[in-house]
Amino acid sequence: MSMAVLASVIMTVLSSTSEDHQDVKVRPGQNATLQCQSPASTIRLLQWSRPDLASDGYVLFYRDKRSVQSFQLPSFHHRVQLVDPEMKNGDVSVILKNVTVNDSGTYECRVSANSKEHRKRATPETINTIVLKVQHSGLTGGNSDDGRHISGHLGAFVPAAGLFLILILAFVFLVVIFKKSKRRSENSDSPPDI
CATH class of the missing domain: 1.20.5 (Single alpha-helices involved in coiled-coils or other helix-helix interfaces)
Incomplete structure (x- = not known):
């Protein structure tokens, strides 16, 4: 493999990973907005999760036009809301209220749309990954x-x-x-x- 081809492959991998990954830094007590934009305008299923936690629960679980709190991790109850409750234009961003250092970690946004093609999929598609850093200083x-x-x-x-x-x-x-x-x-x- 030539150096030019290797460099091209490396640049492609780096650019594709940087497009769907964000770092968000906030101080304790502030609200954190976790951005996610779905290519679909009608959302059937939305999952915000913390894959770095060893848990089956979700930060936010939204199905059939309503939030399902029974699937939500207790530490996120009454602290997470959609930026746009109607999710117009595929905006599935959320606001995490009153963050603490324990909220630091990796968040994933997964979506299934209301289309025949998307219903065939067993699991929602990962749209965005965000690393939230809650720090006392240095921001x-x-x-x-x-x-x-x-x-x-x-x-x-x-x-x-x-x-x-x-x-x-x-x-x-x-x-x-x-x-x-x-x-x-x-x-x-x-x-x-x-």
């Missing part, structure tokens, strides 16, 4: 006066300071090695003592 956005935004700057400063320290130590090490090798070469050039 871009409004500054608060409570001092928490400083830790975000420190989070960027600490790795840079560590890298700088490593570079200085490497430089000192190289200088010491250079001086020792220079002394050895000077000692080997001088005539032996008799």
